[in-house]
Amino acid sequence: MKPVGERGEDWFTSIYATHYPDIVRYGIRRLRDADAAAELAQDVFVVAWRRRSEVPERPLPWLYTVARHTLANRWRHGRSQPTPLPLADANQVPGRLVEPEALASIVDLRRALRALPEADQEILRLVGWEDLSVGDAAVVLGCSRSAAAVRLFRARRRLRSVLAASTPVPDSRPASAHV
């Protein structure tokens, strides 16, 4: 447990306390249950400690990168994967009171998002949900800032096209059925 430079247990405890919830939320957005998201977060921070000399001063984009790689590796090598991207689940609605019209639009939005290519979905999630800047999203995606900006622009355009083309959801249930 030798520290690298100043990066000892105190440093790690600080970033763990600060960013553990962020990584769990990242997992919740891409996995099917909170247990799997918590597992993912633990794995990410195990990597963070082992590679602590590489963790930048602003660690969150780097941690998201590790989370993204961890998920991809599970898919690729495990095949028995945590199932990601539950975006089209009509039953998965916010756990708070939502007006029926708003609920329908959320279901439509998730379905539209799922209809996009995975690369489009990811840049939209990183900016729209993880609240990253384009520059930080570029770090996560391993591309240049300008490339990420173009991806985001095109993904947003495609999302709007899908939304515009979608018809009302026939099986969306009233909010009272869920809340």
Add this chain to the structure above:
Amino acid sequence: MKLQQQVRDLLGPADPARDAVVAPAPLTAHDVILRAEDATATPGGPAGRNASRRTVLVGAAAAVAVLGSAGVAQVLRNGAPTGAVPAQPLAGTVLEPVAYEVPAGVPAGPHLRALAARLVDGPPDESRGYYSYQRTRSWGGFATVSPEGYMMSFVRETREWVADDGRRWQDTTPLGVEFPDAASREYWSARPQSPSADPSATRPPEGIREIPRDLVERRLPADRAELARWLRADRPAGELAMRTYQLYSSFLVPRRTRADLLTILAEKPGFVWHGRVVDRAGRRGVAVTAELVPPPGQSPQRAQMLLVFHPSTGELLAYEYLETAPKHRVLHYLLVLDARRTDTVS
């Protein structure tokens, strides 16, 4: 900046984690450090801090994750499986290892060279289409481990299509529960509500869906030298066997590459020939094994990797990860049921 805000405004209400309350971490930062530092740590972390059960990757995936430092997957706690079979066991199979024609085995080199020399075309060579397609059935791979070390996992069938541009689609169907040993079945049968090792395993099939692309471009090694590097042929035979499994998991392997692969395996000391076997799909094949041994002084776990090849085409039919010590049980088994090119994702 305006675009980013527009995206946030648009997507924010649909964020699945927007109102999520994140439970406190099951491990303290100190526990995570211990887990990271201890190359042979059990995935559950220090006793008393972790949840009552954990879902872990077993078999090849877990082994690959730790081989660099520990040699063999350490996925289990010490269990003490004893007791009689319950009156009403939980439905599910106990996975048995493949039986060999030549149990003791002989050096595999000559047999693998002979096989490489007589290969014929198979479906990957004869089919055409835009997508690489593979259908597999697996036992284990993702398992729930009790604090005592009893494991439960699932049988599932997976179809995967990969387009030439890298896009991928997958369809997974859960088929049932399985256990690596009778004691685990007994343990989990006694639980009125046995937990799911993988939530997807207890849900109805979702159908075909696109999955994330690989983060790095996948390209089949172009020649034998490149293949040897991809396989890490300088590593011990057990690791080479796992890389063989990963090669078939990643690519449709054409005849020329299959011949190169068998030749590389033939030149590697440590592979043992077991002759004819029958895989879990009832197909006849020929089998080789290789031991997976951790470096001295590390994990006490030992494992044996089994590869079953088609006797004519040399394609990989099955792969088995058999823990041989401290327990004797199959942690992962995979059948490659279909591998070819196609023009349709359906």
